[in-house]
Amino acid sequence: MHSTVFERHRPTASVVSNALSDTRHAVFWRDDIAQPEHPRLARDMSADLVVVGAGYTGLWTSVRAKERDPDLRVVVLDARTVGWAASGRNGGFCEASLTHGAENGIRRWPEESAHLERLGRQNLDEIEATIARYGMDAEFERTGTLSVAVEPHQIDWVAQDPGFLDAAQTRALVDSPTYLAGAWERRDTALVHPAKLARELARVAGELGVEIFEHSRVTGLTEADAGTGLLVRTAAGAVRAERVALGTNVFPSLLRRNRLMTVPVYDYVLVTEPLSAAQWASVGWEGRQGIADLANQFHYYRRTADGRILFGGYDAVYHPGGRVRAAYEERPSSFETLAAHFFTTFPQLEGLRFSHRWAGAIDSCSRFCAFYGTARRGRVAYATGFTGLGVGASRFGADVMLDLLSGEHTERTALRMVREKPIPFPPEPAATIGVELVRWSMDRADHNEGRRNALLKTLDALGMGFDS
Incomplete structure (x- = not known):
């Protein structure tokens, strides 16, 4: 077994503790935005389409529904x-x-991978076009991603990439002693301000006539009386609707059949204080591209508009029982690990402090990308299991749900990727045991030149392969 660069060149404990000493437990993205308030649902009403969830999936669904048919009455409910x-x-x-x-x-x-890549690029192009068309202030930047090899065995993983860069070329873009090679993909990734994108999608939805209700947790989804559609119930009111789209993602599904299809995995993030001009010069990061390394337990990082560095990833933590709880967002060992890895990556920034720390739950499924389907005789559609890739793919998921609810055969609904479902996770306590074994195996692979053990190879064969 081999040590990783983050173990070979770990900073001192004092560097880490000093950097975390004044960190606030708060989501950085919420600091600089005014979030408009939406009313609670306090009465019974009717709609053509009810969307459950006011995250990206639900908001894109409401916007796309109104763009397709401006006369639809669309209601969004969020807990x-x-x-x-x-x-x-x-x-x-x-x-x-x-x-x-x-x-x-x-x-x-x-057999459809090339088609999926084309649809994915088209989806990102349409996101960019939508942001421009509605004048959305989301800090959208089509920067691409710099993938970096930080262990010798990872060099081969990027060597055949069209954007391959050797160590010197990579470090000329961003100077880290950990970089042994890289590949810069320039068009298939954009950066956004996450909270502004959600706020702006809600604004556009409202301008298109969508009614959004916050603090209105859905408690039930049933058939309405006398077969007159569906009834979406909250504590203070219900909405009778012809169609329902579910964008609940990491939270327990309203459909029992999907309860074991996803598990919540917690991801942890740090943001630094703003860097000085001298600190930026020491890093040499003049571009705006995002960065990710190539390990199973990988890091992702980027610049913010006000000159900070966001640094997240590595730990992906599943808590026994598969619950989503605020208490799980505070995990000192994960933040200490991230801080240590940050200063291994950029030792020239020693003395820099982190201003924010936070965490969030990812809706992970066994195939590592979203899955789709319908229920209640085609009147309910769902898209979930984005596994950390929902910022862009949620718009595609919205279109898939609307296609499925329309009953029309489209190029999206014809995809085997859309028609197939992932393998469900086992019930507890087997889920906890299984997830921990997989995490251990992924860590072992990172310490063994990327070689996957028998468990990971078996999961690969079963269509439940885990990688970065």
Whole structure:
């Protein structure tokens, strides 16, 4: 077994503790935005379409529904507020991939992988066009991603990439002693301000005539009396609707059949204080591209508009029982690990402090990308299991749900990727045991030149392969 660069060049404990000493537990993206309030649902009403969830999936669904048919009455219901969960606290990487990377798509759906890549790029183009058309202030930047090899065995993983860069070329873009090679993909990733994107989607939805209700947790989804559609119930009112789209993602599904299809995995993030001009010069990061390394337990990082560095990833923590709880967002060991890895990556920034720390739950499924389907004789549609790739793919998921609810055969509904379902996770306590074994195996692979053990190879063969 081999040590990783983050173990070979770990900073001192004092560097880490000093950097975390004044950190606030708060989502950085919420600091600089005014979030309009939406009313609670306090009466019974009717609609053509009810969307459950006011994150990206639900908001894109409501916008796309009105763009398709402006006369539809569309209602969005959320248990908290617009963009409160993953949509308002992610790293802001908006990717073209619909399949969690090209390799995952090729492995699972080889005959349609090229089609999926085309649709993914088209989806990202349409996101960019939508932001421009409605004048959305979302800090959208089509910057691409710099993928970096930080261990010798990872160099081969990027060597055949069209954007391959050797160590010197990579460090000329961003100077880290950990970089051994890289590949810069320039068009298939954009950066966004996550909370602003959610806010702006809600604004556009409202201007198109969508009615949004916050603090209106859905407690039930049943058939309405006398077969007159569906009834979406909350504590203070219900909406009778012809169609329902579910964008609940990491939260327990309203459909029992999907309860074991996803698990909540917690991701942790740090943001630094603003860097000085001298600190930026020491890093040499003059571009705006996002960065990710190539380990199973990978890091993602990016610049913010006001000159900070967001640094997240590595730990992906599942808590026994599969619950979503605020208490899980505070995990000192994960923040200490991230801080240590940050200063291994950029030792020249020693002395820099982190201003914010936070976490969020990711709706992870066994195939690592969203899955889709219908229930209640085609009147309910769902898209879930984005596994950390929902910033861009949620718009595609919205169109899939609307296609499915329309009953029309489209190029999206014809995809095997859309028609197939992932393998469900086992019930507890087997789920906890299984997830921990997989995490251990992924860590072992990172310490063994990327070699996957028998468990990971078996999961690969079963269509439940885990990688970065």
